[in-house]
Amino acid sequence: MLTPTDQSCLHQRRHQLGQQFEGQALLWSGVAPSRNFAANQFPFRASSHFLYLAGLPLQNAVIGLEAGQLTLFWDEPHPDTALWHGPSLSRAEIADQIGAETHLPLSAVSSWASHAATLPVPSSATHQQQIEWLGRPVPPIQGSQDQESNRDHHLANALIQLRLQQDEFALAQLRQAAEITVAAHLRGMRSTLNHTSEAAIRAEIESVMMAHQCPTAYASIVTVHGEVLHNDAYPHALAPGDLLLVDAGAETPLGWAADVTRTWPVSGQFSATQRDLYDLVLAAHDACIAAIQPGVEFRDLHLLAAQTIASGLVDIGILKGQPEALVERDAHALFFPHGIGHLLGLDVHDMEDLGDLAGYAPGRQRCDRRGLRYLRLDRPLRPQMLVTIEPGFYQIPALLQNPDLRQQYGDCVNWDRLAQFEDVRGIRIEDDVLVTPEGCQVLTSALPTQAPEVEAYVQGSTA
Ligand code: GLY
Ligand code: MN
Ligand code: MN
Numbered sequence: 088m089l090t091p092t093d094q095s096c097l098h099q100r101r102h103q104l105g106q107q108f109e110g111q112a113l114l115w116s117g118v119a120p121s122r123n124f125a126a127n128q129f130p131f132r133a134s135s136h137f138l139y140l141a142g143l144p145l146q147n148a149v150i151g152l153e154a155g156q157l158t159l160f161w162d163e164p165h166p167d168t169a170l171w172h173g174p175s176l177s178r179a180e181i182a183d184q185i186g187a188e189t190h191l192p193l194s195a196v197s198s199w200a201s202h203a204a205t206l207p208v209p210s211s212a213t214h215q216q217q218i219e220w221l222g223r224p225v226p227p228i229q230g231s232q233d234q235e236s237n238r239d240h241h242l243a244n245a246l247i248q249l250r251l252q253q254d255e256f257a258l259a260q261l262r263q264a265a266e267i268t269v270a271a272h273l274r275g276m277r278s279t280l281n282h283t284s285e286a287a288i289r290a291e292i293e294s295v296m297m298a299h300q301c302p303t304a305y306a307s308i309v310t311v312h313g314e315v316l317h318n319d320a321y322p323h324a325l326a327p328g329d330l331l332l333v334d335a336g337a338e339t340p341l342g343w344a345a346d347v348t349r350t351w352p353v354s355g356q357f358s359a360t361q362r363d364l365y366d367l368v369l370a371a372h373d374a375c376i377a378a379i380q381p382g383v384e385f386r387d388l389h390l391l392a393a394q395t396i397a398s399g400l401v402d403i404g405i406l407k408g409q410p411e412a413l414v415e416r417d418a419h420a421l422f423f424p425h426g427i428g429h430l431l432g433l434d435v436h437d438m439e440d441l442g443d444l445a446g447y448a449p450g451r452q453r454c455d456r457r458g459l460r461y462l463r464l465d466r467p468l469r470p471q472m473l474v475t476i477e478p479g480f481y482q483i484p485a486l487l488q489n490p491d492l493r494q495q496y497g498d499c500v501n502w503d504r505l506a507q508f509e510d511v512r513g514i515r516i517e518d519d520v521l522v523t524p525e526g527c528q529v530l531t532s533a534l535p536t537q538a539p540e541v542e543a544y545v546q547g548s549t550a
Contacts, residue, residue, distance in 0.1 A: 096256035105155030108245035111203040116148040117213040134208045135433035138342045159187040204238035229442040247445045252471035260343035265530035267337040268345035271295035276544040286321040296337040304344035305435045307335035313513020314481040327354045344435045348517035355546040360508045367399035371478035372516045379527040385464045389427040392478045393419045404504040417458035426462035428475035468522045477517030
């Protein structure tokens with residue numbers, strides 16, 4: 088249920104949207120997709136733009152927005168539904184909760200259809216409904232110039248301006264997601280010595296989220312093959328010399344996410360080689376967080392991480408040359424191929440349904456340089472933005488065994504030295520960082536990052 092603060096933030100969001108966007112907007116919440124037949128469904132997740140302005144995850148609802156006023160379009164469930172799913176609130180009660188000035192049956196959406204802007208939802212069934220009810224195409228928002236004059240694009244830009252900076256309602260939710268996620272990772276660390284498989288650690292971690300009625304915000308990564316960047320399978324046994332990479336985040340029942348990664352030794356103790364590279368990734372993580380403040384370009388943080396990693400790899404003897412020149416050649420990206428982070432909010436990659444429109448400042452586009460192409464955020468930081476900071480080091484066969492790359496970077500990698508670090512497949516350290524007027528606050532700082540503390544948790548020797 089929404090608190091009075093939540094309700095006043097929702098009202099304020101709609102008021103601000105009304106100031107930035109003229110005309111009518113319709114936003115669909117979506118429906119639960121079927122698994123294999125209609126009555127057996129995947130869990131429902133409402134569209135994030137809907138959640139941002141309505142607050143509650145209502146299924147099969149549409150909201151209409153005009154000049155700060157909210158209309159709820161929703162059909163009360165058929166009375167027979169109560170037999171299977173229990174009683175539900177009436178439309179009037181829900182309208183009261185979310186502060187809707189007007190509430191109407193779904194069919195009344197037709198009276199708004201000819202003028203309203205909208206944003207396409209990812210679910211294909213609901214997207215089809217948008218197209219049919221509006222009687223026009225609803226293409227994905229991509230930020231292309233030919234879309235700039237259209238009403239959907241204007242709505243997207245207005246919503247981005249609001250969602251880039253988190254308000255009090257959002258921050259309460261995001262702190263809750265962060266807190267539960269920290270507890271889940273701690274459970275994972277503390278239970279590792281009791282288990283022998285990735286799957287069992289995943290179960291420990293997700294059990295903490297489930298106990299708080301939180302789903303995962305994305306498919307958890309719990310793997311001894313951290314070099315597979317989006318590894319969402321859990322088939323491996325744990326071996327004593329392995330590093331376990333865990334990237335897992337809770338989503339609150341109202342839809343707000345955390346996104347956290349830790350890497351720990353399955354035995355409770357890093358090897359010397361693992362520790363060297365762990366400390367290097369941590370140095371990049373700490374340097375970026377120390378540099379965060381309003382006005383700082385996120386791209387510069389990415390380059391700071393690249394520079395820190397290149398410089399450390401030269402010190403260790405894996406890379407050869409001047410760190411600045413290595414970064415200019417994107418040699419660091421052989422080992423740190425992804426971006427330093429992204430926006431976080433209702434979506435784990437917040438507003439990525441809008442392509443790069445949210446992540447990239449107006450006039451900016453992705454750079455095709457190897458070391459920059461996966462950067463998801465290229466904007467100056469503002470107070471109340473929430474971002475992730477997530478440097479990593481990986482030995483990815485698809486990169487390191489690629490003959491073209493081996494030739495291109497043959498002069499700057501000491502392959503023999505690299506071979507001594509074969510017990511490091513993947514390390515990432517990721518925290519959720521709120522930009523404040525003075526600098527930043529790490530919402531997930533209660534989860535240890537220093538190697539001795541991580542080891543102590545895994546060994547169970549920290550209260
Ligand atoms: N968990 C996905 C990411 O870190 O971006
Ligand atoms: Mn992330
Ligand atoms: Mn992550």
